[in-house]
Amino acid sequence: MTNSIESLPTPRHPDPSDAPSLRWGIIAPGGIANDFTDAIRMHTRQKVVAVGSRTLERAAAFAARHGFERAYGSYEELVADPEVDVVYVASPHSEHVAHALLAIAAGKHVLIEKPMAVTAAGARSIAAAARAAGVFAMEAMWTRYLPQTDIARQLLADGMLGDVEVVTADFGGAAPFDPASRLYDPALAGGALLDLGVYVVSWASFALGAPEHVFATGKLAPTGVDAQVALVLSSPGGGQALLSTSLLAGTPSLGTISGTKGRIETDAPFWGPSGIRFQSRGGTELHWVDPYGRPYRQGMSYEAAALARYISEGLTDSPLHPIDEAITTLATIDEARRQVGYLNVAGGAQ
Template identity: 70%
Template sequence: MTHPFDTLPAPRHPDPADAPALRWGVLAPGAIAADFTDALHGHSGQRVVAAGSRSAERAAAFAAAHGVERSYGSYEQLVTDPEVDVVYVASPHPQHLELATLAIGAGKHVLIEKPIAVTARDATTIAEAARQAGVFAMEAMWTRYLPQTDIVRQLLDDGAFGDLRVVTADFGFAADFDPASRMFDPALGGGALLDLGVYAVSWASFALGAPESVIASGSLAPTGVDEQAALILTSADGAQALLSTGVRAATPSLATISGSAGRVETDSPFWSPSGLRFFRGDGSAAAHWTDTSGRHGRDGMVYEAAALARYVADGLTESPLHPLDESISTLVTIDEARRQIGTVGVGGGPAD
């Protein structure tokens, strides 16, 4: 008797070059914006046509380095550029609310780096503003749009895993402690959960939906942000997600979904183009799928941009694969985990 894992479905819309081309503006051109721009220019027809920063010199240097036509010394100038269709908000997450609502207020579609905001409350504000303006808004959780994720999505939709019981995910790396760095400064939204843990929580949400309960334990850096965290999320039917994140040690960056009929284990890292290993319910190995696109690491961000371009062309205002309410729900989980751990939030007080 054959098993669903013996013949895997093909990923749908795997080639970003097939998507309609949009003209992109980038707000806060830093390292992540550089990789995003290079991914779009190298692997799709999408084009970043403008960069905006509070520093005209910084914006001009970014534009020159990455083949961008125009640069602006203010965020307001970029969002009012009539030749920009969609704005990519690439700032540290404490500025996401301000910059996303600025772009939305100018009538622009927005792709907002993960996490979409620092708190669920701020994420709700962004979602409400986009819905009222009738523009497209999406969190840049690029893992959701990778070919490997679509394979798993199809198998989940078909019930190929049976009754889901256990989901796992980890993401951690070793960072030297620097109280002024983005990873450790509360004012910059520091902490492992918001920067890295959001990937793990989003994976659990992808497989199990929003949890009914959250148990979190962790340790704090001297600045009061979470430097390590472990979460147990339990769904209404008793399935559990076991998640870990941290900035003091490198971890495997693997993710799994296990059910009564079989399981999938990702290759490392689970959050970018890699691969999948499938096992039947008796533990025997089935298929092994590997991403052969030639896109590596942050090249995979091109998939989310291509997906957004398709959605806009179809007249949608949210991603059907990762709607705004799910981005908010992920932050509800992170808010609660940060509260239980006692992490310090933006502005030096308790986590918002």
């Protein structure tokens, strides 16, 4: 197959407004839930109809801000609402398993913020429950549903990169140390890998599949969580991924995939709507810049629309990011956290 190319592939299903409408309930009305709700209100036909929080006052304030009425002072009431089709689990990731299982037991489809659990074992429990209940369950790895990612997917599928040999990705942000914050508290499964590193490990999985070997080195915060980690992943086919994540310093947030025929370089940030560049071994260079006007977290509208399409098609798993892949990504993170000395991998929250 030649890697001659005159233009980059067109993203498939770029407009999230074409997806069937579902009625959404929100578990935990924090910052990510606020941005998700704004994104789907602005760019899709999805409807947030209810929210649950640990306090009725907090739920009512969120509902008023976003223009709907049903607010509940418990998560149990939220998942019991017969007008809710799908639950978005937006709580701290230490609570994802409990809240996802609660929604699944009520017969609701679930979109679970990434990481869907804090260990692979926790993710397996969600997968098993969803399959037994016959409901749709998906990790909210929204990068997989972005237009630029679909361009990369088509270039890989068409053999335009040849054999993939080297994958890189970084995601770091400077977060002042606060032992009580979600990022640094081991009781809340804090640390760089689970908060930011899940993106870089997922990028490597997208390009190379599950790794055969994991090598990690890092630096721990005073609370014992990983503050910074560098990883080398080796795939069964011989390709390698060089990844980094940090709570100590901001990094460019770039992703690359390099093969024997060409390479992909993303614009920043690789995990949100930006752009993508392809360069062939022969010197052809093409650059696509996202034209759709859904910047930063507005790109979460794509994952919500994808979920709605999949459910309308009778699917119970995402073809672009299967739940088993989310599990293997967490297995990689489990091993990396073990190697850097994170204290809470085996015995902590799932």
